[in-house]
Every structure is written in structure tokens, then in C-alpha cells.
Amino acid sequence: MEDLKDVFISPLPDSPYVKPFRFNYTQNGKQKSWDLLEVHDSVAIIVFNITRKVMVFVKQFRPAIYYNCISPEDRKSTTIDTSKYPASLGIALEMCAGIIDKDKSVEHIAQEEVLEECGYSVPLSGLHRITSYRSGVGVQGALQTFFYCEVTDAMKTEQGGGVDDELIEVVEKTIPEIEEMVNSPGPIPSPPSCLFALMWFLYNKADKFRKTYEHHCAECKKGKMVFVK
Numbered sequence: 001m002e003d004l005k006d007v008f009i010s011p012l013p014d015s016p017y018v019k020p021f022r023f024n025y026t027q028n029g030k031q032k033s034w035d036l037l038e039v040h041d042s043v044a045i046i047v048f049n050i051t052r053k054v055m056v057f058v059k060q061f062r063p064a065i066y067y068n069c070i071s072p073e074d075r076k077s078t079t080i081d082t083s084k085y086p087a088s089l090g091i092a093l094e095m096c097a098g099i100i101d102k103d104k105s106v107e108h109i110a111q112e113e114v115l116e117e118c119g120y121s122v123p124l125s126g127l128h129r130i131t132s133y134r135s136g137v138g139v140q141g142a143l144q145t146f147f148y149c150e151v152t153d154a155m156k157t158e159q160g161g162g163v164d165d166e167l168i169e170v171v172e173k174t175i176p177e178i179e180e181m182v183n184s185p186g187p188i189p190s191p192p193s194c195l196f197a198l199m200w201f202l203y204n205k206a207d208k209f210r211k212t213y214e215h216h217c218a219e220c221k222k223g224k225m226v227f228v229k
């Protein structure tokens, strides 16, 4: 993932992923315009492994983050110096997520993403639609639908890591590690949608799993063997 070379910046040709355009309008009698990007709607999924009480994240190189670490002066060079700007600058930690670029339901797209990126086979009934919200409201405003699912080690039927040329590392974090992450002064290498997902989880779900931890630890101290449910 961190083996990065031949980085250069070029003008945008016709793209299947983003379409830039100008939106013109008159508001309260004043003529205005706004420069926008048409992008695909998407899904994002919190995957929580209940066997080991860990949250499943995906780690991947994000060109947009990397680009924003390059100084305006260095962006003008014919090639970007990767010893000055290593790939690690652009590596993000996110929820499993994917664009809706197929004629399938959001549930089916979410199910595919969990399998492709994280390696877990989740039944459609195990995917709980939580809400949907607008991402990148300054320039995109695309809709992201957000799901929660619980998985077990037995549901890990594939390696994960993405399809085609995707390079994704699956990373697990405990509840205390998630708390540390959202309390960090930053910059946190994650999008706000991921941080929202973490706060949603901490607010709505974490207690149930914290109780089993605490019970487990207390009983262990007493020398008892306890099965964490």
C-alpha cells in the first residue's frame, strides 16, 4: 500500500467518477453561481465483530488526502517527490464503504462491500439501515446511506481487502481504542462520516459490549472462567 511512485497531476478528462460543472441560480433577486461535482451516492457500514468485541475498519491510500498534504508550490512540479511526500500521508482509516454504481438496492450494495472489503458474509437481515445524510455539502451533497451490522469470526469467509486494483487493509479496534480516536486532537485521518459512525456506535451500542467486558474482567479477577457472550 505504501509503495508509491510516478505521482503527477493532470487535467481531468471525462470521468466515470466525478463530473465538474457550474450551477447557476438567482436567489432573493441576486444572480449567483456555485461550482459543483456530481458524484455517485454511496453506502457506509459499521461492522462490529461480536466474537472479539472489535470494530472493523478499512485502511487505504486516499489520493485526495495525499494531495492536500502537498504544498501549493510542490503541486506544480512535473512529478511529486515521494521521499518528501511518502504514501503514509494519504492513508485513511474508515468504515467499510462503497459507491452505488450498480442497479442494486442499497442493502445489496452494502452486503457486497462488507464481503469485498472486510471478508464477512452478512445476510441482508443482518444489515440495519440507520440513517442517510449528505456528504461534501460544499461541492457534492451526495447521499450516503449508513448501516450497522454485527458479525462473528465464523462469518469471515473471505480475506477482504477489496476487489480489482483496490488495496485495503482490514484493521480492528477495541471500544477503548475507538474512544481514544474520537477524543484525539487530530488531524484524525478519517472522514467525518466515519467519526459520526463511531459516535453513533458509542452512544447507541457500546454499553452492551462494555458491560460484558467489565463483567468478564471482574469475574476473572475472582479467578472464575467466564464466557463473554
Ligand SMILES: O=c1ccn([C@@H]2O[C@H](COP(=O)(O)OP(=O)(O)O[C@H]3O[C@H](CO)[C@@H](O)[C@H](O)[C@H]3O)[C@@H](O)[C@H]2O)c(=O)[nH]1
Pocket: 017, 040, 041, 042, 043, 044, 094, 095, 097, 098, 099, 100, 135, 144, 164, 165, 166, 191, 193, 194
Ligand atoms: O477516481 C477514481 C475513483 C474511484 N476509482 C475506483 O473506484 C473504487 C471506489 O471504491 P468504493 O469502495 O466503491 O468507494 P469508496 O472510495 O470507498 O468511497 C466511499 O466511501 C467514502 C468514505 O466513506 C465516501 O467518502 C464516498 O462517498 C463513498 O463512495 C476505488 O477503489 C477505485 O477502484 C478509481 O479508480 N478512480
Ligand SMILES: [Mg+2]
Pocket: 096, 097, 098, 099, 117
Ligand atoms: Mg470503499
